[in-house]
Amino acid sequence: MTESVGLKPCPLCGEPLAQLADNPDHFHPFTECFLEGMRVTPDQVAAWNRRPTPSPEAVEAARWIVAYVPNHTQGYTVARALLDLAKDQT
Numbered sequence: 001m002t003e004s005v006g007l008k009p010c011p012l013c014g015e016p017l018a019q020l021a022d023n024p025d026h027f028h029p030f031t032e033c034f035l036e037g038m039r040v041t042p043d044q045v046a047a048w049n050r051r052p053t054p055s056p057e058a059v060e061a062a063r064w065i066v067a068y069v070p071n072h073t074q075g076y077t078v079a080r081a082l083l084d085l086a087k088d089q090t
């Protein structure tokens, strides 16, 4: 349950996830990546490590959505959903 399983870096930007000081969770640093701020709990580590890199077309579409959706939070939510759809097709 608590074995220290290494997390792979972000498949989109290559950034390593940071370990929280007083918490078993890891989080994605704020790097203007679609996954910034995302937390990975210990029970999500295996799924995180299986996350494939989306196609360049999917990443470009996600960037377009973030640029044109006026609400920043909604834009990121839609972009993440798109990237999740894209990974399921590989």
Ligand SMILES: [Zn+2]
Binding pocket: 010, 011, 012, 013, 014, 015, 028, 031, 033, 034, 035, 036
């Ligand atoms: Zn990233």
